[in-house]
Amino acid sequence: MQSPPRQKLAIYDMDKTITRRATFGPFIRHVITRYKPGRAAMLPAMAAVTAGYGLNLINRARLKEINLGLLLGREIDASEAAAMAESFAMETRRTNFLSEALRQIAADRAAGYRIVLATASYRFYVDAIAQLLAIEDVIATRCLPSGEGAFLPQIAGQNCYAEAKLMMVKDWLRTAGLARQDCHIRFYSDHVSDAPCLAFADEAFATNPHAPLRELADKRGWRVLDWPE
Template sequence: MEEPLATPTPGYAHRVAIYDMDRTITHSGTYSGFLIHVALRRQPWRLLLLPLIGLAGAAYALRLIDRARLKAINLRLLVGKRFSRAEIAPLAESYADKVVACGVHPAALEQIAADRAAGYRLLLATASFHLYVDAIARRLGIDDVLATRLDEPDGADHIHARLSGDNCYGDAKFARISGWLTDNAITREDAHIRAYSDHVSDHPMLRFADEAVATTPSRGLKRLAPRMGWQVVDWRARK
């Protein structure tokens, strides 16, 4: 049974711990759950559109659309083409309550607490939407969030079911992390960085870290981690 990393690393001006969210901190993905949570409470008739979501998933599997387009289509089908932030915000909060209450690995919470106690600044970097990730991050005591943005051409009042900028995934996620470090005046040589992820798509972030941890890893990451010398832990093993 692996104990949480905790020992502070001396000699650095900054300590940063970067966490992926879906299937790293959480037991499973959160995006589909959020869409269904909103549809059930807001417009249950939209669940009749689930077969269309299946077709979109098939188009993605056949590489006819990319991951960003798939996410936008699903959001449009189950939430709407355009919606009010004020209307969705309470549903994001209630969904965050649900996720944190029963959808988070206890071992992940232990590691977050250990990193916080060791003086690490906690950064959540995820492809999921800010729309609900921010609420989850607040409940976890995360300091900063990088997530996929949605288009808000009308300002803060209305959100459109299309992405603003890149899907925060893979190389695009790492670019966002690099930008965050620059914005916060954190240089690589002055920072000790820990990174946690379940998926091989996060290899740019994991390679960048001083301590990389493959948490309950996907098949691809489970193969890559030993070759890279990254620690492998199964956060399902600690209850």
């Protein structure tokens, strides 16, 4: 009996893989400019928190939690956040998408790949960006819910980064009812933190890689894609 065809998955990181720049800083600027100008007073505190992260005083997850709280408050109205996310997604499409990344997504989709977005960015605004890309499957960092129609800046579970991202990809496969051996996986990323996911894939693509990933890709034989910005 002939075995069924393997499920083809193309999993993309988002920041600096599909976009030219990271998205959290632009999201902060977008919210302050369009919605919460008073929060500009929090920018020095955000800069201090970021400096603390640079000095290894806090980890990446805590950095995100503190700065999101400084931006949006201790409890965040989900409908308000959705409106911010929608307008930010439109701005991202206008100013921050890499055209070659969009072409690669279209080519993978045309070749029968199911497109998945796997990113450390916050799910509440990633969903809006994914919708513009016609991507239904999203793996991202979630916020803790807080009652009806609200959420907290604290992360629910893990920050979708490095080894945790691979764990979340595996969890998504299980939830989707997909066995690893029944899938052919492509993974695209710009950053060496995604080495676990790249190694997990059948085809690994280092896209506009920074120096550490470029070096690792050369050692591992991963394909390098240099997309013009």
